[in-house]
Amino acid sequence: MSQDGPKAPPKTIAVTGASGYLGRKLLERLGTDPDVSRVIGIDVTGPGVSTRNLEFYRSDVRSPELAEIISGCDALVHLATNDSSDAEETLDVNVGGTRAVIDAVIRAGVRKLVYVSSVAVYGAHPDNDYPLTEASPVRPSPENSYARAKAEAEELVEYFARGHPDVVVTTLRPAWILGPSLPTSRAAIVDSPVRLTITGYDVPVQAVHEDDAAGAIAFALGTDLRGVYNVCADDWIDRPEDQLGQRRVTLGLDRARSLMERGPKLSLSGLSAVDLPALMYPRVMSNDRLREAGFEVRHSTADALRQAAEGRRGWIAVAGKHFRPRRVALIAGTFGAVLLGSAARRAVGRKRVRPESA
Numbered sequence: 001m002s003q004d005g006p007k008a009p010p011k012t013i014a015v016t017g018a019s020g021y022l023g024r025k026l027l028e029r030l031g032t033d034p035d036v037s038r039v040i041g042i043d044v045t046g047p048g049v050s051t052r053n054l055e056f057y058r059s060d061v062r063s064p065e066l067a068e069i070i071s072g073c074d075a076l077v078h079l080a081t082n083d084s085s086d087a088e089e090t091l092d093v094n095v096g097g098t099r100a101v102i103d104a105v106i107r108a109g110v111r112k113l114v115y116v117s118s119v120a121v122y123g124a125h126p127d128n129d130y131p132l133t134e135a136s137p138v139r140p141s142p143e144n145s146y147a148r149a150k151a152e153a154e155e156l157v158e159y160f161a162r163g164h165p166d167v168v169v170t171t172l173r174p175a176w177i178l179g180p181s182l183p184t185s186r187a188a189i190v191d192s193p194v195r196l197t198i199t200g201y202d203v204p205v206q207a208v209h210e211d212d213a214a215g216a217i218a219f220a221l222g223t224d225l226r227g228v229y230n231v232c233a234d235d236w237i238d239r240p241e242d243q244l245g246q247r248r249v250t251l252g253l254d255r256a257r258s259l260m261e262r263g264p265k266l267s268l269s270g271l272s273a274v275d276l277p278a279l280m281y282p283r284v285m286s287n288d289r290l291r292e293a294g295f296e297v298r299h300s301t302a303d304a305l306r307q308a309a310e311g312r313r314g315w316i317a318v319a320g321k322h323f324r325p326r327r328v329a330l331i332a333g334t335f336g337a338v339l340l341g342s343a344a345r346r347a348v349g350r351k352r353v354r355p356e357s358a
Contacts, residue, residue: 010074010112010221012038016061016101017079019043021186022116022177025214026077027051033218040073042066043080061097067107075112075221076105087145094149095156102160105167112168114220115157119175119206119232119285120147124277131236131286134173134228144274154228161226170220175232175285178304179210180311184322188270190308191317195241196259196269197250198279206236206284209299209307219295229293230285233301243305253280270317 013030017023018041030036031051041047041056057069061080070076078101082093098115105113122132123139138154140147154171161169182190208216208231216231241248249269251259260273271279287297299307316323 011036012040012073012075013221014040014042014070014073014076014110015079016042016077016097017081018056019045019047020079020081021181021183022174022210022213022217023047023079024049025179025181025210026079026217027054029214029218038073040070042069062093062100066100067104070104070108070110073108073110075114076101076110077114077116077217077221079116081116081150083146090145091149091152094146095152098153098156102156105160106164110167112170112221113157113160114170114172114217115153116217117154117171117173118147118150119173119230119283120144121151121154121173122283122285123147124281124283126281128281128283130282131284132230133286134230134289141274141277143277168224168226170225171228172216172220172231173228173285174208174213174216175230176205176207176304177210177213178207178308180307181210182308182311184315187308187312187315187322188317188320190244190270190305190312191315191322192268192270193247193316193318194249194269195244195246196256196271196279197248198256199250199252201280202238203279203282204236204238204284205240205301205305206232207301207304208232208297209304212297212299215298216290216295219293223293225293229290230287231290232285232287232297233299233304234287234297235301236282236284237301237305240301240305243302244309268318 013036015023015026018027023043024047027039027041027047027049028051030039031053036053039051039054041054042059042061044058044060046058047056059065059069078098080093080097082090084090121138121140122128122136123141125139129136138151140151157169157171178190213231257273257276260271260276291297314324
């Protein structure tokens, strides 16, 4: 079945997390589908978009009123998520929110649930499958509260699916989502003037274009996909900095860890300590199962990176702040490159005296 022509799309679809990056892309896509009569958007902030069939409700997914809001819906897409520095809040929104959504689906009699998870549930480990498939073990990195919360939410969804075979339940695991409409809130890595790598480790990077990510959700809505499906480009690349226009900076493991542990105080690469394993071990997926179901992935990883960079042209991020004016961006980019270059030179100098661990 083609992703462009689902044979029997649900008439009324609820979307939690409707105001997020992927949520807005999905609203736009469903807004152009003549077979979708109503889209019930749910989020704590407004989506900033308006479509012919959108009814928006400003509400938290943990609200006891959720079942009433989604009453009459044929399907629900659960996108509401949280990836903050507050581990308890991240857990409560992702796990508690998913539990509340499942309860509302049961009470409202919704017949299809699409849960959007993340590649992060696989974790970054030296013995990861290459590429990862849906049969690969779910092993979120212990220090990554977002990945652990997503994995726990997946368990809830799987348990619900086993107990309710009358409901079509799909779990999608997207790679890094990128594209021309990447918002500032998700653009720290793309806006960074540098790409940080670690001596002795050169991991490939995989992404999924925003249109393919939204298209995969629409495809799941228009078919009866049961189970878990990876959502990613066919390929992965070794030098994403070439697409993003960044300077590559390589540091020893100890120095990189020290810099990343400073978090927003010196976030020149857009990464924090929680991302360190992803700089060491590959985390790329196979999309064979989704392709075999009939979905067509149209963009490569390079496409997604390049279009994200183009969409963010003129922006740069240094120390957790994003700058737009070209003159300020040039100053900030130079400042960031000098700081990391200085850090690299200090690391090399120490290595001559006392070798760093790798």
